[in-house]
Amino acid sequence: MSNWFGTSPTKPEGRFQATNGATDVLLAVLCLAGAPLAQTPQQIRLMVWLAGQDQTLIGRGVAGFDLCDLPWERPSFAADRAFLLVVAAAAKTRVGWDRLGYTPPPEPLEENLDLFAALAAALEPGDVAWDDDRSPILGWPETIRLCPRHDAYEHAHGCLLCNDV
Numbered sequence: 001m002s003n004w005f006g007t008s009p010t011k012p013e014g015r016f017q018a019t020n021g022a023t024d025v026l027l028a029v030l031c032l033a034g035a036p037l038a039q040t041p042q043q044i045r046l047m048v049w050l051a052g053q054d055q056t057l058i059g060r061g062v063a064g065f066d067l068c069d070l071p072w073e074r075p076s077f078a079a080d081r082a083f084l085l086v087v088a089a090a091a092k093t094r095v096g097w098d099r100l101g102y103t104p105p106p107e108p109l110e111e112n113l114d115l116f117a118a119l120a121a122a123l124e125p126g127d128v129a130w131d132d133d134r135s136p137i138l139g140w141p142e143t144i145r146l147c148p149r150h151d152a153y154e155h156a157h158g159c160l161l162c163n164d165v
């Protein structure tokens with residue numbers, strides 16, 4: 001089984017598929033690299049949303065998403081998209097990998113990070129269904145907190161990395 005990632009339903013270019021295992025690692029390194037980089041409440045919300053694509057809880061093989069599904073907000077859209085690109089670049093340079101607990105093989109992770117960044121770079125405000133509820137599948141956590149073990153933002157039901165055992 002695997003997961004599909006895309007920009008939006010109207011932009012099929014660049015869609016890619018990652019195995020369940022590759023998806024776990026992709027989301028993990030994004031969450032690890034992103035936590036210390038997130039500076040605004042909205043950037044933290046984006047990290048919480050990504051953590052919420054937790055295959056252990058929502059089901060394996062259904063964790064793929066389109067970048068347009070994230071809880072973007074109009075006023076900070078450009079800055080937040082740039083933030084996500086910085087997060088992907090940091091993840092590729094192995095920022096936070098020490099908190100992963102193991103060293104993932106660079107392939108296909110590095111390629112998937114590049115593909116993910118390309119999807120984010122292609123996202124434009126017109127691709128977002130602004131009126132749709134784009135909450136995490138698991139809902140928003142009552143309190144925003146960092147996992148004390150992984151220093152990654154937790155979703156409504158714990159830490160993506162702690163749950164992946």
Ligand SMILES: [Zn+2]
Nearest residue numbers: 147150159162
């Ligand atoms: Zn954790």
